[in-house]
Amino acid sequence: MTQENTVLKSVDVTRPKRLPRYTSYPTALEFGPIDGKSHDKWLKSLPICEPISLYFHIPYCDKLCWFCGCFTTISNKYGPVEKFLEVLKQEVRQTAKKTGRLKVSHIHFGGGSPSILDPADFRSLIDVLSECYDIDDVPEFAIEIDPRTVDRDKIFAYASSGVNRVSLGIQDFNLKTQEAINRIQTVDLIEKTMRDFKGAGIERVNFDLIYGLPYQSIDTIAETILTTIKFKPSRIALFGYAHVPHMKKHQKLVGEHELPNQKERQAQFNWASKMLTDNGYRAIGLDHFALPDDHLFTSFDQGKLKRNFQGYTDDTANSLIGFGPSAISNLPDGYAQNVPSIRDYIEKVSSNKSSVVRGLSISNKDKMFRDVISTLMCYFEVDPVKITMEHHIHYNFKIEIKNLMKLVEAGYMSRDGNNFKINKKVMPYLRAIATVFDQYFDQNSSDIISRCVHESEG
Ligand SMILES: C[S@@+](CC[C@H](N)C(=O)[O-])C[C@H]1O[C@@H](n2cnc3c(N)ncnc32)[C@H](O)[C@@H]1O
Ligand code: SF4
Known part of the structure; x- marks a missing residue:
């Protein structure tokens, strides 16, 4: 893909x-x-x-x-x-x-x-x-x-x-x-x-x-x-x-x-x-x-x-360099995306200018949340506390756990200690559930349960 x-x-x-x-x-x-x-x-x-x-x-x-x-x-x-x-x-x-x-x-x-x-x-x-x-x-x-x-x-x-x-x-x-x-x-x-x-x-x-x-x-x-x-x-x-x-x-x-x-x-x-x-x-x-x-x-x-x-x-490299129009590089310090227009891309590279136009520098906290979300997206379960410890970051997940508990009460997830697992029947809600950990997502914009329901309705 x-x-x-x-x-x-x-x-x-x-x-x-x-x-x-x-x-x-x-x-x-x-x-x-x-x-x-x-x-x-x-x-x-x-x-x-x-x-x-x-x-x-x-x-x-x-x-x-x-x-x-x-x-x-x-x-x-x-x-x-x-x-x-x-x-x-x-x-x-x-x-x-x-x-x-x-x-x-x-x-x-x-x-x-x-x-x-x-x-x-x-x-x-x-x-x-x-x-x-x-x-x-x-x-x-x-x-x-x-x-x-x-x-x-x-x-x-x-x-x-x-x-x-x-x-x-x-x-x-x-x-x-x-x-x-x-x-x-x-x-x-x-x-x-x-x-x-x-x-x-x-x-x-x-x-x-x-x-x-x-x-x-x-x-x-x-x-x-x-x-x-x-x-x-x-x-x-x-x-x-x-x-x-x-x-x-x-x-x-x-x-x-x-x-x-x-x-x-x-x-x-x-x-x-x-x-x-x-x-x-x-x-x-x-x-x-x-x-x-x-x-x-x-x-x-x-x-x-x-x-x-x-x-x-399963690529283990920590850095990806993207070439060509619209390509995104994922580097340890941040993301950088090339200009999407082929004409602009050709003009920039031919005149030895940077073809990067958009991106974001990432913090250690972003990297920790990236690991939490990636684990959830790959394995349908995550122990966020374990991941904070691996990243040597102190974070209490107060808001996140409150939302996860709503999912547990609704029967969408099960909890074992600090490990939260998505139940099989609600796997299609995966990305809605992942929003719980997204620090850029406006958590007040909607309730986590309605986000899941909305996702299932397409
Ligand atoms: C870059 S294309 C693959 C190579 C080649 N261009 C081709 O189509 O055979 C990548 C894949 O994206 C998927 N794709 C493209 N448009 C899509 C769409 N609107 N919705 C879902 N998948 C899409 C297709 O399965 C396609 O094979
Ligand atoms: S238009 Fe090109 S990129 Fe898009 S699906 Fe067809 S062959 Fe692939």
């Missing part, structure tokens, strides 16, 4: 005033203007001995999917992509001058469709990357793929550049739904794509699926899941369709009367989730599923799962 808040999930979206998904804390809603100097200082102070993660945002696609909430541009010609790529390389070089040649533990290409890049162009970007950073034997090197734009040459370029995980945008296998979202891709195409990736030695495959799309029903979702299971992707993301035509004008092309209602959406998710778990997948967090051979599965058991812009991760 793309960096989540470059997508509509950024603004947290399935309906107006959607609660945060807490892919970061503080959330991107709290970002304000920051200048390039603070960001430069944060980059320069990255510890030389710690590995980092890198995120690349490729904001181009061949064809518009009407449901799309990602930050992308449709380009019929390759010229603009080539020009953008040169600027992206410049940004990598400029950043590396500030950070030094650090070791990289995780690379993610998102978008848009990174698979739009020509094989030679992809390789030349990786060459620049390896001049600037140590990318030998990167444990996780992932790329998001639009299956309609990939071929054997590209797949070979990925494999020879060290890519070891691919995320295929599937969405749904039903033709009527595909037609209604302007995204037709056959099962045969996916079969061929899977075969080619396997042939190139890339075996870690994610499928991105969506429920709540036009004409979907429990029956059609069940068929999509059956087909999916046959391909055995090691990881599946099952996203709820975020319909925000006020923000993404092209979504007006998706007929609203064809969309399932909130009750149907929930039933589709529950059905799909049951089919996946009955077939050996483990449900992870809000919307992910993994087979036992996927390291998200083992990391979950080991308590190593974290929340990040891609949703869920």
Whole structure:
């Protein structure tokens, strides 16, 4: 999945005033203007001995999917992509001058469709990357793929550049739904794509699926899941369709009367989730599923799962540097987001100016709350007192515990000492419950129980 808040999930979206998904804390809603100097200082102070993660945002696609909430541009010609790529390389070089040649533990290409890049162009970007950073034997090197734009040459370029995980945008296998979202891709195409990736030695495959799309029903979702299971992707993301035509004008092309209602959406998710778990997948967090051979599965058991812009991760790096328009860096001292407009991004980087426009510096207290919220979002339970002690912070959680106790009394959570656990039947209220710990959320704006009820109504 793309960096989540470059997508509509950024603004947290399935309906107006959607609660945060807490892919970061503080959330991107709290970002304000920051200048390039603070960001430069944060980059320069990255510890030389710690590995980092890198995120690349490729904001181009061949064809518009009407449901799309990602930050992308449709380009019929390759010229603009080539020009953008040169600027992206410049940004990598400029950043590396500030950070030094650090070791990289995780690379993610998102978008848009990174698979739009020509094989030679992809390789030349990786060459620049390896001049600037140590990318030998990167444990996780992932790329998001639009299956309609990939071929054997590209797949070979990925494999020879060290890519070891691919995320295929599937969405749904039903033709009527595909037609209604302007995204037709056959099962045969996916079969061929899977075969080619396997042939190139890339075996870690994610499928991105969506429920709540036009004409979907429990029956059609069940068929999509059956087909999916046959391909055995090691990881599946099952996203709820975020319909925000006020923000993404092209979504007006998706007929609203064809969309399932909130009750149907929930039933589709529950059905799909049951089919996946009955077939050996483990449900992870809000919307992910993994087979036992996927390291998200083992990391979950080991308590190593974290929340990040891609949703869920077991990436252990403390710092992530984002490249490309709208990309967000998550550094020990704060968050920094690049300008979203491609034109402004090109103008800034080409004239050697900082491309960062928004962000937030984070305090030790923010980091403690980030751990509390991330633990809750990953494991549906948390012992906040234990986490304050790990952070050597004294905080009594008076207001938070009062709200948590309301949830316990309502039967939404159970308490064991200082550990609070969300009951299975109210798991869909997860983000409403997480707001209890959000120090930027106006706790007086609504009662915690009504926040949960509102969340369940969609
Ligand atoms: C950047 S795209 C993946 C790569 C490529 N662009 C593609 O679509 O195949 C990331 C994923 O975001 C999800 N997505 C996009 N728009 C969405 C929306 N409105 N609601 C929910 N998920 C969405 C889709 O599952 C999509 O595969
Ligand atoms: S290919 Fe992916 S990013 Fe591009 S328009 Fe479709 S969903 Fe959006």
